[in-house]
Amino acid sequence: MKNCLKDPESLKTAPVIAAGLIGGWQIARATGIRPIGGAVLAAAGVLAGRSWLARKGAATTAGLGAAYLGAFGLSHPLAKRIGPWPSVLTVTATAAGAAYWFGDRN
Template sequence: MKNCLKDPESLSTAPVVAAGLIGGWQVARATGVRPIGGVVLAAAGVLAGRSWWARKGAATAVGLSAAYLGAFGASHPLAKRIGAWPSVLTVTAAAAGAAYWFGDRN
């Protein structure tokens, strides 16, 4: 079977991170089933993590994975203060920015 995933070293991870955070939230919201949103979040995280590991090594992959999961966790209390959309967009911008800065750029 042919590998259907893009070469991990050529994948731009910032959009994947954004898709995982925003997409996971929207899937959970639209279906009313939070674990399905978690599957989207996890799939994007694994895809991005695979690229960070291949491109930058274990330390960067662990750090960016922690930032990704931290953004997800921070969105919940932040949403109580500023609302759901602003919260998700804020943490997504931070996580995607970190993914670009530390994982994607040469």
């Protein structure tokens, strides 16, 4: 069977990170089943991590992975202060920007 995943070295991870954070939140919100949103979040993180590891190595992968998980964690208390959409968009912009800057740029 042919591998259906894109070559990890050519995948742009910033959009994957954005899709994981926004998509995971929206799916959890729409279904009312938080673990489904968590599965989307996890799948995007694994896909991005695969690319970071292939291109940038373990240290960058660990740092960007921590930033991704940190953004998810920070979105919850931030939402209490500024609202859910502004919170998710803020942490997504930060995490996707870091993914682009440290993971996607040549």
